[in-house]
Amino acid sequence: MPCSILILGGYRLKRVLLMAMVFLMLTGCEALTFSVDKLLKAPNIADEQAAIHQALIESTGRSITLAYPRNGDYLSAFVIRDIDGDETDEALVFYTPSGFVSEQNVRIAVLDKDSDGKWHAMYELAGNGTSIDTVRVSEYEGATDIIIGYGTALYDENRVSIYRYKNGVLASIFDGTYTMLDLIDIDSCGDDEIVTIKKLGTDVTVSAIKTKDAFISEVKLSASASAISGFKFGKLMKDAPALFVDVVDETASLVTEVVTTSDGRLCVLSQENQLPVYLTRRSQGYKSMDFDGDGIVEVPVLTSFMGYADFMYEPEFMTIWTAYDPQTGAFRHKSSSYYSPESGYVFKLPNRWVNFVTVIKDKQTKEITFVKYDAAIESISDMQKLISIAVVDRQNVGSYMNNGYNVVKSGSDSAIMVKTHADIDEPLMLTSDEISSNIYKVEKSSDIIIP
Ligand SMILES: [Ca+2]
Ligand SMILES: [Ca+2]
Numbered sequence: 160m161p162c163s164i165l166i167l168g169g170y171r172l173k174r175v176l177l178m179a180m181v182f183l184m185l186t187g188c189e190a191l192t193f194s195v196d197k198l199l200k201a202p203n204i205a206d207e208q209a210a211i212h213q214a215l216i217e218s219t220g221r222s223i224t225l226a227y228p229r230n231g232d233y234l235s236a237f238v239i240r241d242i243d244g245d246e247t248d249e250a251l252v253f254y255t256p257s258g259f260v261s262e263q264n265v266r267i268a269v270l271d272k273d274s275d276g277k278w279h280a281m282y283e284l285a286g287n288g289t290s291i292d293t294v295r296v297s298e299y300e301g302a303t304d305i306i307i308g309y310g311t312a313l314y315d316e317n318r319v320s321i322y323r324y325k326n327g328v329l330a331s332i333f334d335g336t337y338t339m340l341d342l343i344d345i346d347s348c349g350d351d352e353i354v355t356i357k358k359l360g361t362d363v364t365v366s367a368i369k370t371k372d373a374f375i376s377e378v379k380l381s382a383s384a385s386a387i388s389g390f391k392f393g394k395l396m397k398d399a400p401a402l403f404v405d406v407v408d409e410t411a412s413l414v415t416e417v418v419t420t421s422d423g424r425l426c427v428l429s430q431e432n433q434l435p436v437y438l439t440r441r442s443q444g445y446k447s448m449d450f451d452g453d454g455i456v457e458v459p460v461l462t463s464f465m466g467y468a469d470f471m472y473e474p475e476f477m478t479i480w481t482a483y484d485p486q487t488g489a490f491r492h493k494s495s496s497y498y499s500p501e502s503g504y505v506f507k508l509p510n511r512w513v514n515f516v517t518v519i520k521d522k523q524t525k526e527i528t529f530v531k532y533d534a535a536i537e538s539i540s541d542m543q544k545l546i547s548i549a550v551v552d553r554q555n556v557g558s559y560m561n562n563g564y565n566v567v568k569s570g571s572d573s574a575i576m577v578k579t580h581a582d583i584d585e586p587l588m589l590t591s592d593e594i595s596s597n598i599y600k601v602e603k604s605s606d607i608i609i610p
């Protein structure tokens with residue numbers, strides 16, 4: 160018995176390796192993303208894709224280059240699923256015919272399986288751009304929307320087409336342009352809308368598309384934009400869902416506009432409440448985010464720490480996290496913190512520290528030290544030290560521990576380490592629980608521009 164399993168194993172392995180070699184020959188360099196290792200782990204998907212690929216080559220009569228989505232969770236050149244509701248899977252393949260040098264549009268083929276299990280090309284069309292930016296497939300009230308974002312030869316211009324596959328025909332039901340795209344249930348109806356953010360000149364428009372009712376709601380933001388930095392979907396205070404769009408304005412600062420819905424239509428909260436957008440103005444890199452994981456997206460604004468006079472070059476900034484309160488129509492202060500976008504952590508200041516503590520940063524190591532502010536002492540570096548926070552590469556953790564630092568949060572390649580300087584009888588000193596519960600690991604941000 161063990162012997163026959165071994166033989167079967169050997170046979171399978173050979174078949175898979177053979178398939179991998181055929182695959183490599185068929186697709187040229189594109190196939191390098193499919194390692195033999197992956198094929199061994201998931202032979203069925205790879206076999207199916209190889210069969211689909213082969214059927215497509217037979218149908219087009221020439222070799223093809225697969226086109227892979229650049230962004231998003233779905234990064235395969237194949238989509239295998241039931242896209243017409245007949246309970247059997249179809250396959251979508253993104254590709255360009257090989258052998259052309261000039262920029263040409265990506266093509267999309269639909270293949271279906273006959274009763275013998277053989278794949279046949281059913282339909283194919285030219286896409287709306289020269290590369291695939293992102294692919295999403297979404298069920299919306301029983302119909303399947305195939306959402307394809309295309310890159311174009313123009314910098315910063317992406318196009319989106321939404322397709323339906325019916326009676327053997329793949330047809331576009333919507334074409335548009337976008338800068339950023341996501342599927343978000345922005346109106347809490349239970350189904351995701353296709354939400355796009357696009358910049359045209361200095362205007363930024365947010366659109367929500369409901370394919371079921373062929374309904375598009377669109378709003379223009381107030382800010383005059385030189386770029387869109389990013390967006391976050393989350394909650395306002397009082398649980399309302401909202402889209403927070405970070406825009407680089409004409410002063411090269413970041414501002415945030417909040418888009419939500421009212422009676423199923425998009426609205427911009429700053430316009431509803433005549434709230435000036437410049438109130439959210441801060442340096443680039445300080446993105447809106449749910450830093451504390453409570454579901455509410457906070458917008459950071461900056462103020463300098465005590466002891467850094469306005470005229471000082473490179474002051475240290477305190478980050479105030481604000482949350483939009485729909486009831487008062489304004490941003491409300493939630494927490495004061497030290498936030499390091501480059502190191503990727505937030506240290507929330509305990510209430511008893513606010514107005515009593517300032518910070519020194521070691522420009523070389525980026526380590527920061529909180530000190531007890533004393534107006535009678537001329538230099539901040541001579542004030543009573545409380546704690547230091549350092550982000551330490553994995554290989555240096557040991558030597559920091561020898562120097563009195565403790566690991567508070569650890570990641571795969573680095574750890575956040577803290578050293579305490581003052582005794583516990585110092586009223587501003589924190590317990591180790593207070594320290595660890597006030598440190599939040601957040602996404603790093605590289606595009607920091609201090610004005
Ligand atoms: Ca089907
Ligand atoms: Ca919805």
Ligand SMILES: [Ca+2]
Nearest residue numbers: 449451453455
């Ligand atoms: Ca939050």
